[in-house]
Amino acid sequence: MPESLPDRDALAPFEALLGSGGVLTDPALTGRYTRDQRDLMQGETPAVLRPRSVEEVQALVGLARAQGFGLVPQGGNTGYVGGATPEPGRRQLVVSLERMTRIRAVDPLNFTLSCDAGTILADAQKAAEADGLFLPLSLGSEGSCRLGGNLGTNAGGLQVLRYGMARDLVLGLEVVLPDGTLFSDMRTLRKNNIGYDLKQLFIGAEGTLGIITGVVLKLWPAQGQRATAWLELAAGAPIPEMAALVRRETSDLASTFELISASSLGLVTEMRGAETGLKAGPGGAVLLELTASSDRIPLDDVLMGCLEALMERGWVVDAVLAQSETQRRAFWAVRETIPEGEKHAGGSVKHDIAVPISRLTDFLARGAALLAERLPDVRLSVYGHVGDGNLHYNLVVPAGRDRVAFTREIEASFAHDLYTIALEYGGGYSAEYGIGRFKRDLLERYSDPARLRLIAAVKHSLDPDGIMNAGALV
Ligand SMILES: Cc1cc2nc3c(=O)[nH]c(=O)nc-3n(C[C@H](O)[C@H](O)[C@H](O)COP(=O)(O)OP(=O)(O)OC[C@H]3O[C@@H](n4cnc5c(N)ncnc54)[C@H](O)[C@@H]3O)c2cc1C
Numbered sequence: 001m002p003e004s005l006p007d008r009d010a011l012a013p014f015e016a017l018l019g020s021g022g023v024l025t026d027p028a029l030t031g032r033y034t035r036d037q038r039d040l041m042q043g044e045t046p047a048v049l050r051p052r053s054v055e056e057v058q059a060l061v062g063l064a065r066a067q068g069f070g071l072v073p074q075g076g077n078t079g080y081v082g083g084a085t086p087e088p089g090r091r092q093l094v095v096s097l098e099r100m101t102r103i104r105a106v107d108p109l110n111f112t113l114s115c116d117a118g119t120i121l122a123d124a125q126k127a128a129e130a131d132g133l134f135l136p137l138s139l140g141s142e143g144s145c146r147l148g149g150n151l152g153t154n155a156g157g158l159q160v161l162r163y164g165m166a167r168d169l170v171l172g173l174e175v176v177l178p179d180g181t182l183f184s185d186m187r188t189l190r191k192n193n194i195g196y197d198l199k200q201l202f203i204g205a206e207g208t209l210g211i212i213t214g215v216v217l218k219l220w221p222a223q224g225q226r227a228t229a230w231l232e233l234a235a236g237a238p239i240p241e242m243a244a245l246v247r248r249e250t251s252d253l254a255s256t257f258e259l260i261s262a263s264s265l266g267l268v269t270e271m272r273g274a275e276t277g278l279k280a281g282p283g284g285a286v287l288l289e290l291t292a293s294s295d296r297i298p299l300d301d302v303l304m305g306c307l308e309a310l311m312e313r314g315w316v317v318d319a320v321l322a323q324s325e326t327q328r329r330a331f332w333a334v335r336e337t338i339p340e341g342e343k344h345a346g347g348s349v350k351h352d353i354a355v356p357i358s359r360l361t362d363f364l365a366r367g368a369a370l371l372a373e374r375l376p377d378v379r380l381s382v383y384g385h386v387g388d389g390n391l392h393y394n395l396v397v398p399a400g401r402d403r404v405a406f407t408r409e410i411e412a413s414f415a416h417d418l419y420t421i422a423l424e425y426g427g428g429y430s431a432e433y434g435i436g437r438f439k440r441d442l443l444e445r446y447s448d449p450a451r452l453r454l455i456a457a458v459k460h461s462l463d464p465d466g467i468m469n470a471g472a473l474v
Pocket of ligand 1 (some may be wrong): 073074075153155158433
């Protein structure tokens with residue numbers, strides 16, 4: 001252990017509280033908690049704490065205060081902006097909620113799921129399914145991300161178009177505050193106007209205002225029926241108009257509208273070393289899925305009608321309809337493999353852009369012109385959820401270039417010009433991933449003074465000693 005880190009004595013009370021498996025100090029065990037998902041930052045921690053109950057979380061916060069430690073809440077450590085990575089030199093203990101995974105209740109009449117914040121997202125989905133219900137939060141990392149992290153980052157995902165983001169799905173929350181007290185608001189109430197909606201303060205706060213320990217999520221009836229299509233887009237197909245037409249023609253039954261550029265599809269083909277069987281048109285491709293809970297809705301007919309309307313306008317040149325669950329999964333596998341395809345090609349520099357949906361076409365045209373002018377030889381991989389105006393605007397690291405050095409170079413110049421374009425259209429530079437440790441300078445650079453003052457005031461009033469995730473966001 002480095003000299004600057006505390007000796008065993010400082011950690012002894014935590015061991016007494018959490019038991020031997022509750023405090024990890026061996027670097028062989030703590031390594032996976034201290035390295036960020038994108039391998040851009042090597043963090044450092046005296047110990048990883050693994051509480052099993054809300055009471056243990058409260059007690060460990062008290063101990064950390066007494067011993068002068070900072071705390072970094074961590075879920076699945078799948079975040080992309082270093083928000084869950086303890087900073088070297090800050091004496092930050094990682095608080096992993098991986099042992100707090102209890103499904104507390106599923107209520108089929110209230111359409112709610114109450115569970116511990118350490119629950120893996122996929123397990124929460126399964127718990128809902130077991131009762132004929134549906135939790136629409138769904139992301140590529142759902143097998144390893146945890147609900148606390150999903151709320152900490154206000155995760156979006158694949159079904160935002162119809163159901164909204166994590167923030168829109170929360171009815172109740174339980175949070176251990178920086179002074180160790182418990183804010184318990186695990187209500188299943190839909191209508192609740194009792195003062196400020198305090199739970200929203202902790203959603204998207206990236207662990208800087210407290211440790212979320214429990215959550216009540218909204219559920220929907222299980223979506224037993226699906227109709228899925230892969231669309232090949234014509235050159236210049238207008239994405240905003242297409243998405244609006246799909247909503248109208250399907251009576252808002254579309255849960256997914258994923259844009260996939262030809263180059264992103266190409267990365268998947270390269271990685272697999274074989275054709276995917278799916279093609280992109282000159283304007284790219286869209287994975288479109290409609291879902292319904294009732295068998296009485298002729299979903300295939302609705303989809304066909306929608307495709308005809310898109311083709312009549314010349315926006316879609318061809319479409320493949322999934323004829324079986326296997327084929328549907330094959331469509332999805334292509335979409336979900338894009339991040340791996342980027343890794344296989346040498347990695348990518350990610351720009352997590354959002355613009356109002358109506359400005360997507362303008363943004364894409366300006367972005368392409370900027371890239372052609374500044375980095376004509378760099379491959380672009382653009383894909384995204386569209387429903388939330390969110391695009392992954394990723395630059396593939398050129399062969400032979402060091403990924404980290406290339407990332408730093410892009411972030412120092414090109415990225416700023418791209419963000420400026422997004423901001424001009426009323427958009428932003430962090431749509432999904434938050435600010436974390438990697439985008440703090442952007443928050444400072446692009447926020448007006450009133451916003452920064454409010455952020456500082458909220459942080460100071462809840463966490464005056466800066467114990468919670470210092471260095472992230474604020
Ligand atoms: C393949 C892949 C696909 C992805 N797709 C998407 C996507 O479609 N949409 C999307 O939004 N993101 C996506 N992500 C990013 C990431 O999965 C999400 O940000 C996710 O919500 C993070 O959850 P986590 O449990 O891993 O959180 P972590 O990475 O552990 O933490 C993220 C932040 O939340 C805080 N936090 C964690 N737990 C708590 C808690 N209990 N209380 C308070 N704060 C807490 C942390 O301190 C940190 O600031 C993807 C990532 C990968 C690797």
